[in-house]
Amino acid sequence: MTGHGNETRELAPAQELESLDELWFQVGGTLCNLSCNHCFISCHPGNDTFGFLSIETVRKYLRESEKLGVREYYFTGGEPFLNRDMMQILEETLSIGPATVLTNGTVFTPGSIRRLRDISQASSYSLELRVSIDGYNPQTNDPIRGEGTFKQAIRGVRMLVQAGFLPIITIAQTWPEEDGPGVFDSFVETLKGAGYERPRIKILPTLHLGMEEERTRPYSRSERISAEMMENYDSSQLLCSRGRTVTDRGVAVCPLLIEAPDAHLGETLEEASGAFRLSHGACHTCYVYGAICSNVGGWGVD
Amino acid sequence: MTASTSEQAALIGGIYSNHLALEAALSDISSRNIGSIYCLGDLGAFGPHPDRIYPLLKAHSVKTLAGNYDDSLARDLPDCQCGYTDPRDNHFARLSYQYTYRNTSEENRSWLRTLPEEIRFELAGHKVLLCHGSPRRQNEFLWDSTTPDHFLEKFCDDYQADIIAVTHTGMKWKRRLPSGRLFVNVGVLGRPENDGSRRVWYAVLRGMKDRVTSEFIPVNYDAERLALEMREEKLPEEFAETIESGWWTTCLEILPEKERRAGRY
Numbered sequence: 411m412t413g414h415g416n417e418t419r420e421l422a423p424a425q426e427l428e429s430l431d432e433l434w435f436q437v438g439g440t441l442c443n444l445s446c447n448h449c450f451i452s453c454h455p456g457n458d459t460f461g462f463l464s465i466e467t468v469r470k471y472l473r474e475s476e477k478l479g480v481r482e483y484y485f486t487g488g489e490p491f492l493n494r495d496m497m498q499i500l501e502e503t504l505s506i507g508p509a510t511v512l513t514n515g516t517v518f519t520p521g522s523i524r525r526l527r528d529i530s531q532a533s534s535y536s537l538e539l540r541v542s543i544d545g546y547n548p549q550t551n552d553p554i555r556g557e558g559t560f561k562q563a564i565r566g567v568r569m570l571v572q573a574g575f576l577p578i579i580t581i582a583q584t585w586p587e588e589d590g591p592g593v594f595d596s597f598v599e600t601l602k603g604a605g606y607e608r609p610r611i612k613i614l615p616t617l618h619l620g621m622e623e624e625r626t627r628p629y630s631r632s633e634r635i636s637a638e639m640m641e642n643y644d645s646s647q648l649l650c651s652r653g654r655t656v657t658d659r660g661v662a663v664c665p666l667l668i669e670a671p672d673a674h675l676g677e678t679l680e681e682a683s684g685a686f687r688l689s690h691g692a693c694h695t696c697y698v699y700g701a702i703c704s705n706v707g708g709w710g711v712d
Numbered sequence: 713m714t715a716s717t718s719e720q721a722a723l724i725g726g727i728y729s730n731h732l733a734l735e736a737a738l739s740d741i742s743s744r745n746i747g748s749i750y751c752l753g754d755l756g757a758f759g760p761h762p763d764r765i766y767p768l769l770k771a772h773s774v775k776t777l778a779g780n781y782d783d784s785l786a787r788d789l790p791d792c793q794c795g796y797t798d799p800r801d802n803h804f805a806r807l808s809y810q811y812t813y814r815n816t817s818e819e820n821r822s823w824l825r826t827l828p829e830e831i832r833f834e835l836a837g838h839k840v841l842l843c844h845g846s847p848r849r850q851n852e853f854l855w856d857s858t859t860p861d862h863f864l865e866k867f868c869d870d871y872q873a874d875i876i877a878v879t880h881t882g883m884k885w886k887r888r889l890p891s892g893r894l895f896v897n898v899g900v901l902g903r904p905e906n907d908g909s910r911r912v913w914y915a916v917l918r919g920m921k922d923r924v925t926s927e928f929i930p931v932n933y934d935a936e937r938l939a940l941e942m943r944e945e946k947l948p949e950e951f952a953e954t955i956e957s958g959w960w961t962t963c964l965e966i967l968p969e970k971e972r973r974a975g976r977y
Contacts, residue, residue, distance in 0.1 A: 429848075479866030482858060507860035508968065536857040536969040576972055594799070608977055610965070611798075646849075706795075706853075706966055 422689035423637045425650050430679065431481040432653035432704065433471065434665050437463045437499060438487020439658060444514055446555045448544070448582055450692070451669060452620040453488045460488070460668060461658045465495040469502060471656050474679045476506060484703070486512040486665055497525050504533035510705055512580065515541035515566030516559060527573045538705055539577045540612070541567055544584060546596040554584060564604050571606045578610045578705060615699050617666055617692050629691025639697065640688075647700035648693070650686050654679060665703060666692045719836050719919040721748040725879025726779065728902025729759030729812065731768065733912050736933035737901055738772050746916065750831060752879040753779025753844040755824075756812040757792065758902055758951055760941040766820050778827035779844040779880065780851040784809070785816055786824035793851050798965040805963065807948055832873075836919030841873035845880040854878055854897060856885035857970035868893045875917065875924050882906070882960075883971060884913045884928050896926045904958040906967075906975040910935040911958075 439460035442453035451460075472483075483503050490496055490511050503509045530537040543563050545551030551560040570577045579601060585593050594611070601609035616622050618629045645651045655662045660674055661682035667673035667690060675682035688697070696702055722741045727734050741749055751774045756762040769776055778786070780793040792809045796802045829850060831842040846852035847867050864887065867876055877896040883906065884899030899905060899913035911930045918925050939952040950961040959976040960967075967975070 476860075476862040479863050481860065481863045506862065508858040530969075534857065534970075535860070536855075536971075538969050574973065576969055591799070608964075610972070705968075706797075 421636075422687040422693075423635060423640045424685040424687050425640075425645060425648055426685045427654070427683050428645065428651045430475070430478045430652065430654060430683070432484060432649065433475050433480045433482075433679070434484045434486060434653060434655040434703075435463055435468055435471070435499075436460055436487065436655055436657040436662075436665065436668060437468065437485045437493050437496065438490045439463075441488045441492060442514070443489055443492065443517060444556050444559060446544075446621065447625050448554055448584060448616050448622040450617040450619040450622055450666060462488075462493040462495070463499075463656065463658055465498050465502070467656070467658070468495075468499050471679065472503060472506060478679060480507065482508045482510065484510045484512070484665075489514055489517060491517045491522065497522070497529065500526070500537065501529050501532075504529060504535050504537060508535040508538070510538040510540060512540045512542065513566075514555070514559070514563060515543070515570075515577075516562040518566045518569055520569070523569045523573050526570075527575070530575070539570060539575055540580045540705070541570070541577045542580045542582070543567075543597075544582050546593065546600040550585075554582075564600075567601065567606060568604050571604075576608065576610055577606075578612050580612045580614060582614050582616050584616060612705070614702055615695055617695055619666070619692055620669070629694070633691045633694040635688040635693050635697050643697070644700075648688070648696055649701070649703050650688075650693075650696075653703075654682050664696075666696070720744075720746045721750060721833075721835060721840070721917045721919075722746045722914060723750050723752060723842065723877050723896070723898040723917065724774070724901055724914045725752045725884075725898040726754035726757070726781075726882060726900035726902045727751070727765055728754060728757040728900065729762040729765060730902045730912070730933075730938060731759070731761060731764035732935075732938050733901040733931055733933045734765060734768050737912075737914050737931045738768060738774075740929065740931060741914075742772075744916070748833075749774045750842055751776040752842055752877065752898060753777050753827070753850075754781045754879065754900070754902070755779075756785060756816055757781050757808050758947075759938065760945040760947060762812050762816045763820055766823065775831060776827055777831050777842060777844060778824065778829055778850070781809075781812070782824045782827060783850060785813060785821050786827075788821075794963070794966070795851060796963065796965060801963050801965050804948055804950065808951070811945070811947060835875070835917055835924055836921060838874040838919055838924045839872065840875045840877070840917065840924070841871055842877050844878065846878060847871040847873075847876060851880070853881050853966055855881055855883070855968050855971055856887075856897070858968045859887075859895075861887065861889055864895045865889055865891055865893070867895075877915070877917070881966075884915065886915075886926055886928075892923065894924055894926060899928065901931065903954055903960075906958070906960040906971070908958045908976070910956070
């Protein structure tokens, strides 16, 4: 199930690409060593719906992005570090701009950490590593991300911190709203216990797509953006106003909607620069929480 | 070649109510015989007695543009528009904004309403554009480690400028672009730049026939007195600590990896 109904498409407001600031690469496709039960694109070891991006493909889009004045580069999947070209991709990206990788933190080795440290130190641009952990202990994390994944991810965080990185711990909010502050504090305590003295934390809403649609519920028909809702709204909160996503099937509007047929906009960044109709439930989540995919902005516990 | 006074401009960034640093900087600028002084916005925030900034700017004929803080105060907005999401950062940003709003006179808030969002001028024939965050957005953070050359070149093309200068992040940096054009983040006078030193910074542009160069100038001032005034005004101890130690203690979430790593917290 992909949850991409199109019934409201004709009525949905269109969002222009105002400036291409963020270029995302679906560099891991839908291939992942984990099978999290809230994954909005249902990644797992056998899901090759989307494949890895090669260094040649990434390079082609990096060249085009320079002409368009792209500000930063993001790499996601699936698990990006399963892609054998990943280190070279990061090296080439960091020679022209800042890079962020969204990882599950479970596939690092001492050798890959050393290589990442060297690549980071050789660049004047920031390399951000966002490690997904969804609970502050195995009891809260592993039912979502899989048996043993808490221990593996914390081991990854520890290795990154020891190498001098300050990873951004990215947490999908699967607990009740009222537990928010307590959960945040528990994460801080856990991370400090793992040797991460000044943890950086980003909390995300879940998206009712893919596996998460089955775990909880699909989007309701009322969770859509109307034209009235866009009046006096800061459209820079919507990633589609300032970003595009490269997949192995061309350029999509954003990393959340790669499975939706209408999200595929063209082969080149130039071709994919047209307006996009905000007809999806995920557009509503992006509208409500704002900048959920970017490093800065979005939703904190307040 | 030595530039004449008419070919120099002093650029001061976020003042954050640090009237002692502003006084020291203005005195240093006078001693260098620099005639044109520009302020790139954010007069209030963080420090004590915000109203002490305004007479100093006026006495030195500082041409001033509006930062996001000034815009918030001018329009009676409920917050500073820094866009924090971390609960701790939000807590301190709220305290700071409420204090500054309460202690900025109506007359000064009216004056803030008159400030432009950008200032343009020519220096030895080169087009200079001054703004607060970025040419397109008053509260956009432009950090050294997250701002590519090609992104800045596009700004220079889109906004027709040979030199762009901004502030907003609280950390100075500059880049000579492949095209020869210049980008400068002038830093701020309001608080130290998270390097363990108490000093603060401003920038001087020097216009020559073939190009414009820039220099960052350190400013030493009576930081202990400022910290004392902050405590007397019951501003958060964390703010006074930053003034005394040179390390940021709040608003850390906005820092990219490299800038965050260079600090203590």
